[in-house]
Every structure is written in C-alpha cells, then in structure tokens.
Amino acid sequence: MIRFHSSTGTFAALTAALLFGASTPFAKQLTGDISPILLAGLLYLGSGIGLGITKLVRDKNLRSGLLRNEWGWLVGAIIFGGIIAPILLMLGLTQTGAASASLLLNLESVLTALFAWIFFKEHTDRRIIFGMLLIVAGGMLLSLTKHASVEGWIGSISIATACLCWAIDNNLTRKISSSDSVFIAGSKGLISGIINISLAFAIGLTFPAWSTINYALLIGFLGYGVSLVLFVLALRHLGTARTGAYFSTAPFVGAAIVIVFFHEPTSIVFWIAASFMGIGVWIHLTEYHDHTHTHERLLHSHYHAHDAHHQHSHDFSWDKDKPHTHPHQHEAVTHSHHHYPDIHHRHKHK
Structure with a gap:
C-alpha cells in the first residue's frame, strides 16, 4: 500500500524546494545585467546577511554549536556548494533557457542520492533507484535538445557540474545537520558571497545599479538563505537521499514560473522530459520504510x-x-x- 510522508522534514524540504525553485527564473532575469561570478556572490551575500541578522535577533549571539571535528565538513560544503556550484549555475543560465535549466537542476537529487548511497552508506531500495533512473532519463532528454549548438552543450554541462558540486555539499552538510541550521546556512552564504564578490573585483568587474544589487540580495536571502535553512532541517529529519528527492520538485516550480509568467516557449521533448521527472519524483514522495531496527x-x-x-x-x-x-x-x-x-x-x- 502506498502512503505519503507527513512530517516536519517533508514540509521543510518541500518549502525549501519552493523557494529555491522560484529563485532560478528570477536570477535568470539578472544574467544579462550582472556577470555570473558577481551574481553568485550577491545571491549568497544576501543569504549570509539576512540569516546573520536573523540569528542575532533570535539568539543575541553568533555561536555555531558545531563540535571541533565538524568544522571540516562545513568548510567543504562552503567550497563545493557556496563557491563553485553557484558560479557554474550562473554560467549555465547565460547559455540555457530558464525552463530547461530548472528541470536540469533535478540532476542534483540524483547525484546527491548516489553520493549518499555509495560513499556515506545511506540505505536505499529498488523503488528509490527506479525513481532516480526516471529523473536521469528526463535530464538526458532535456540535454539532447541542446545538441545543435556548442553553447547549449556548455550551458547543460555547467548546470550538471553545479549539481554535482551541490550533491557533494548536501552530503557534507548532512554530517552537521543536527547543529544550528541558521548558522550553517548563514556562514555558508556570508563566506561564499564575500569570496565570489572578491573574485569579481579581482578580474575587473564593476557593480551594477543599487536597485539591481538589492534585487539580487533579496532573491539570495529567500531562495538561497531561507531555503538552505529548511534544507538542513530536512536533512536532519529525512536523510540525504530522501531530502534530495523532495527537493527535486524545485525545478518544476521554476519551470512553471517561466512558462506562465515569462512566456518561454516549450517543445514536445520538454514535456516528455518533465513527465519522466515528475513520475520519478512521485515515486520518491510515496516511498514508505518500516521495519524492526536497533538504535545503537x-x-x-x-x-x-x-x-x-x-x-x-x-x-x-x-x-x-x-x-x-x-x-x-x-x-x-x-x-x-x-x-x-x-x-x-x-x-x-x-
């Protein structure tokens, strides 16, 4: 019998997906005005500033709650997920349509699960694997529609590599998910934002108008900051692969926004790919796990x-x-x- 999950982790993961999915098409609108590196920096800086203020108001301090042996996991998560991945995503968005880019981001959940299963020994079963295969098939179809131009391939590869970096980030973050989620997400945003903006200055980039900067900071706070806080909470309650499965609904949010509000055209291949991905996500959402187990x-x-x-x-x-x-x-x-x-x-x- 199929049953749907109902938990704090489920709500956190789906809300995180909603916020991040909605941020992608709006970030896409800024790629013509801001370089990818600078845009990535502003998005994460908005996350860091917003969550830093939130933690100060809530706790009156910036204490991390991390143990000494947990800092390495946070540093690794910042490098892969906060510095490398967003730059690659913004580069990909300059070469790929927003709707297709949104669906390609589903690869993050697949790669996250593979890392969780292979390297971190998280449990899986045939049902989850089958759902992941459908998501991969949809991503491959989506990428094949870009074969006509080198730029299309570059965009797809950039986004896929960003997903790989976020998959590593997700598994590293799971190791510290019992700690303060606001500190984890806020420190990642602040450090990543400062580093990316510094890189932008180093190669001679200039800042856009203040109105554009503020817009990017707001998108970053909601789509990267609040979303990541909820994602960490979901990791705590659901584990890495399941959280990734729920989070894979994010691209559908992004695709729906660009189609409805920005009137981006679609093709039959796009809808076939979306169907494969949608079925894969549904299989994950209805997975049920119950057995006798021992807590050490x-x-x-x-x-x-x-x-x-x-x-x-x-x-x-x-x-x-x-x-x-x-x-x-x-x-x-x-x-x-x-x-x-x-x-x-x-x-x-x-």
Whole structure:
C-alpha cells in the first residue's frame, strides 16, 4: 500500500524546494545585467546577511554549536556548494533557457542520492533507484535538445557540474545537520558571497545599479538563505537521499514560473522530459520504510522534544513540554516504526 510522508522534514524540504525553485527564473532575469561570478556572490551575500541578522535577533549571539571535528565538513560544503556550484549555475543560465535549466537542476537529487548511497552508506531500495533512473532519463532528454549548438552543450554541462558540486555539499552538510541550521546556512552564504564578490573585483568587474544589487540580495536571502535553512532541517529529519528527492520538485516550480509568467516557449521533448521527472519524483514522495531496527548507544546534541527516542534525564530544571537543546545520550533500543535515515536512524540493513 502506498502512503505519503507527513512530517516536519517533508514540509521543510518541500518549502525549501519552493523557494529555491522560484529563485532560478528570477536570477535568470539578472544574467544579462550582472556577470555570473558577481551574481553568485550577491545571491549568497544576501543569504549570509539576512540569516546573520536573523540569528542575532533570535539568539543575541553568533555561536555555531558545531563540535571541533565538524568544522571540516562545513568548510567543504562552503567550497563545493557556496563557491563553485553557484558560479557554474550562473554560467549555465547565460547559455540555457530558464525552463530547461530548472528541470536540469533535478540532476542534483540524483547525484546527491548516489553520493549518499555509495560513499556515506545511506540505505536505499529498488523503488528509490527506479525513481532516480526516471529523473536521469528526463535530464538526458532535456540535454539532447541542446545538441545543435556548442553553447547549449556548455550551458547543460555547467548546470550538471553545479549539481554535482551541490550533491557533494548536501552530503557534507548532512554530517552537521543536527547543529544550528541558521548558522550553517548563514556562514555558508556570508563566506561564499564575500569570496565570489572578491573574485569579481579581482578580474575587473564593476557593480551594477543599487536597485539591481538589492534585487539580487533579496532573491539570495529567500531562495538561497531561507531555503538552505529548511534544507538542513530536512536533512536532519529525512536523510540525504530522501531530502534530495523532495527537493527535486524545485525545478518544476521554476519551470512553471517561466512558462506562465515569462512566456518561454516549450517543445514536445520538454514535456516528455518533465513527465519522466515528475513520475520519478512521485515515486520518491510515496516511498514508505518500516521495519524492526536497533538504535545503537549514541551521544549527541540537537534541538529536540521528549518523544519515543528522547527519554533521558536532566541535571537541570526544564519544562517537559518545551523543546530544548543540550548534549544527551540515547541508550540502545530495538523497536519497529515508520522512519527515515535521519540523525537517529543511520542503522544498517540486511
């Protein structure tokens, strides 16, 4: 029997997809006025500034909550996902139509899942693999429509490589997803924005009008900043491959916007590719995972309420109905319920 997911992680992932998907066609409108490197820098700077202010207002400090051995994962995520990937995406957008570019971004979910399965040993099954194959088929069809020109190929390859970098970023970010999502996304945005803008200055690029800059910063805050915060929360609850599957709905949002509001023409191949991708996404959205599993003893820290997985004692006073953050230990337990490969369910499967 097919059942649809219903969880905090699902809502976070789909909302992240909505925000990021909507940002792509609007960023595309700026590619004629701003160089790809500078545009990538402004988008991430908008994310960093907006989330930095959010954290200061919320927490009155900029503490990360990261452990010493987790900083390396964040640095790697910033390099691949915050510096290399957005530059490649903006280069791709200058050579590719916005609707096609939006659907090509579905490759990110496929590559994210492959990295999660092969290198990080996250569980998968035939249903998820079949859905990924349909998404890949749609992406290949979409790329083949660009064979008539070298520029079309360059655009498709640039976007596909950006997806590869984001896939690496997603898997590295999963390693620290139990930490403060606002700090993770904000620091990535601020550092990536400063580096990309510095590169733009180094090669002699000049800033556009302030109205264009402000527009780019706003797109970055919503489409890259708030979206990434929600994406990190989804990683915490769903795991990497499942979050990537939900996030793969983002390109459909972008494609719908450019078709409806910007009147970009489409072709029969475009709709066939969209159908393949849509079926693949639907298969992922309806995946259900339930079996007897064992939780090993675990010590970590994250924002939580007391539920079936959090029945520990405290050495401080607390409101039993209020979520809170502190280091806590999980004792070994075996039980059965519907679950995802979240921060509490990274067990092996037969």
